[in-house]
Amino acid sequence: MSEVKLDAIQLEILWNRLLAIVEEQARALMHTAFTTIVRESGDLSAGIFDPSGNMIAQAVTGTPGHINSMATCIHYFMAAFPENELEPGDVLITNDPWYTSGHLHDFTVVTPIFKDDKLVAYSANTTHVLDIGGIGFSTDARSVYEEGLYVPIMKIYKAGERNEELFNIIAGNVRAPKPVLGDLYAQFVCNNVGGARLIEMMDEFGLESIEPLANEIIERTEKAMRDSIRVIPDGVYTHSVTTDGFDEPIVIKARVTVSGDEITVDYEGTSPQSDRGINVVLNYTQAYTTFGLKCLISPDVPNNEGSFRPVTTTAPEGSILNPKRPAPVGARHNLGHFLSGVVIGAISEALPEKGMADGYDSLWITQLSGITEQDEQFSAVIFSVGGTGALPGKDGLSATPFPSNVRGVSAEVLESVYPLFIKQKDLWPDSAGAGCYRGGFGHVMEIYVNSNKPYLLAPMYDRTSNPPQGRAGGIDGNPGEALLHSGERLHPKRRLEVDPDKGIIIRLPGGGGYGNPFERDPEKVLEDVISEMVSIEKAREDYGVVINPETLEINLEETESLRK
Numbered sequence: 001m002s003e004v005k006l007d008a009i010q011l012e013i014l015w016n017r018l019l020a021i022v023e024e025q026a027r028a029l030m031h032t033a034f035t036t037i038v039r040e041s042g043d044l045s046a047g048i049f050d051p052s053g054n055m056i057a058q059a060v061t062g063t064p065g066h067i068n069s070m071a072t073c074i075h076y077f078m079a080a081f082p083e084n085e086l087e088p089g090d091v092l093i094t095n096d097p098w099y100t101s102g103h104l105h106d107f108t109v110v111t112p113i114f115k116d117d118k119l120v121a122y123s124a125n126t127t128h129v130l131d132i133g134g135i136g137f138s139t140d141a142r143s144v145y146e147e148g149l150y151v152p153i154m155k156i157y158k159a160g161e162r163n164e165e166l167f168n169i170i171a172g173n174v175r176a177p178k179p180v181l182g183d184l185y186a187q188f189v190c191n192n193v194g195g196a197r198l199i200e201m202m203d204e205f206g207l208e209s210i211e212p213l214a215n216e217i218i219e220r221t222e223k224a225m226r227d228s229i230r231v232i233p234d235g236v237y238t239h240s241v242t243t244d245g246f247d248e249p250i251v252i253k254a255r256v257t258v259s260g261d262e263i264t265v266d267y268e269g270t271s272p273q274s275d276r277g278i279n280v281v282l283n284y285t286q287a288y289t290t291f292g293l294k295c296l297i298s299p300d301v302p303n304n305e306g307s308f309r310p311v312t313t314t315a316p317e318g319s320i321l322n323p324k325r326p327a328p329v330g331a332r333h334n335l336g337h338f339l340s341g342v343v344i345g346a347i348s349e350a351l352p353e354k355g356m357a358d359g360y361d362s363l364w365i366t367q368l369s370g371i372t373e374q375d376e377q378f379s380a381v382i383f384s385v386g387g388t389g390a391l392p393g394k395d396g397l398s399a400t401p402f403p404s405n406v407r408g409v410s411a412e413v414l415e416s417v418y419p420l421f422i423k424q425k426d427l428w429p430d431s432a433g434a435g436c437y438r439g440g441f442g443h444v445m446e447i448y449v450n451s452n453k454p455y456l457l458a459p460m461y462d463r464t465s466n467p468p469q470g471r472a473g474g475i476d477g478n479p480g481e482a483l484l485h486s487g488e489r490l491h492p493k494r495r496l497e498v499d500p501d502k503g504i505i506i507r508l509p510g511g512g513g514y515g516n517p518f519e520r521d522p523e524k525v526l527e528d529v530i531s532e533m534v535s536i537e538k539a540r541e542d543y544g545v546v547i548n549p550e551t552l553e554i555n556l557e558e559t560e561s562l563r564k
Contacts, residue, residue: 435513
């Protein structure tokens with residue numbers, strides 16, 4: 001056919017084909033990647049964009065911070081290299097934090113797709129690389145210049161030819177050139193797969209352009225998003241959260257204005273930018289703000305250009321959510337991941353049936369680096385997650401990522417790739433906030449490094465001083481903690497040299513509870529006691545449920561009396 005027929009059946013077929021393309025694109029990246037960061041944890045994004053730079057479809061595999069910021073950054077690539085400066089075989093790259101996903105460790109790769117020498121689309125992906133040089137992955141830098149190698153928007157391939165100088169610069173500035181370059185090649189493969197499958201689809205259906213299809217998808221998505229916003233009563237809704245910060249607390253304040261079919265989120269009143277690497281660039285701020293809103297009001301609507309149009313996000317320049325260059329931004333996830341929960345908390349004023357207690361919110365990242373017993377340099381990055389907050393009518397999820405969907409890696413895989421011994425990796429009993437619906441349980445790990453030399457620990461943790469809050473009468477979840485196995489407590493964000501015979505223990509926060517704990521079904525409390533996730537003492541103290549320690553049966557008379 002000469003042009004796409006946008007009837008419902010044809011549109012559904014083409015839309016599902018696009019989803020298959022971007023998912024295959026992401027899987028190609030994971031299957032060819034060198035590091036556990038990409039192939040196991042899935043710290044990546046992949047998507048297809050129309051010739052105007054509008055995101056049409058994204059892979060389900062991947063993180064909101066990557067995909068939503070990539071949806072904006074494509075326009076910076078197009079400004080740097082207009083269509084008349086591109087040709088088949090070109091591949092563009094950058095890790096500019098302010099243009100892409102917020103820190104130098106993320107490379108965004110964009111490949112223009114040509115059909116019969118005509119630019120028809122862009123295939124793009126973003127991944128977190130193992131190392132980018134500089135001070136290393138941490139919060140300790142005082143400037144983005146200390147955090148590693150900066151690559152402006154440029155061509156890493158030109159007409160199919162490698163930019164050897166750029167490859168040499170990258171390899172010469174990182175501690176682990178093989179896995180870093182290996183993941184880069186996986187990014188190129190990822191885009192090539194997406195481009196090839198898109199051209200196959202266009203040939204199969206006789207499409208000379210994907211713009212009519214893209215326009216229809218984006219317009220329908222925008223309409224569905226606006227319809228979802230109209231359900232919310234017009235008004236101004238506010239919410240704030242206090243995080244640990246580096247040495248002093250950081251306050252994030254959101255003012256959400258709903259007007260008809262549009263939403264504006266303003267972070268006026270949020271703490272000023274920090275001199276440590278916990279600042280969040282506006283592109284990343286927008287990414288997790290829009291994701292939180294979408295989770296709450298329109299989870300079934302596709303995530304593309306249309307879903308972003310009704311939402312405007314602002315933050316004062318010079319605030320910690322819109323820092324001025326050259327602010328350090330290495331651990332921008334520590335605060336950025338709180339934003340989804342903040343906007344959900346604000347809108348919950350209008351939609352209380354969709355309210356959610358606080359979760360651990362901030363992905364915990366542990367960077368371990370040093371010299372192995374074989375005198376080889378190593379660098380290990382470990383992602384860990386805590387418990388999510390409870391919902392009205394539903395318990396929180398244990399050791400489950402939100403808002404990021406980066407996966408934890410099994411102890412066996414970590415030990416096979418890095419010189420590590422994982423002595424414990426388990427849920428943390430009694431960490432969940434009690435409620436009629438309890439929070440999810442946190443996560444505990446005990447880690448040792450197989451080396452006879454001191455190693456460097458770079459922790460990036462939060463909610464060690466400010467626990468996840470309960471809601472509607474629910475109890476707070478446990479705050480997290482980090483310590484040496486000897487019991488010495490560690491600073492949650494400051495780098496530390498650790499003796500080789502000392503291991504580290506991290507305990508991630510549990511989610512907050514929702515509703516009065518004394519209204520929880522006693523049988524559900526008993527289930528948690530039998531599974532050894534809630535102690536008999538906590539069952540009595542928090543839930544008013546008295547359990548016989550010998551028979552593990554509920555004493556109904558004493559429970560009723562205590563609850564009264």
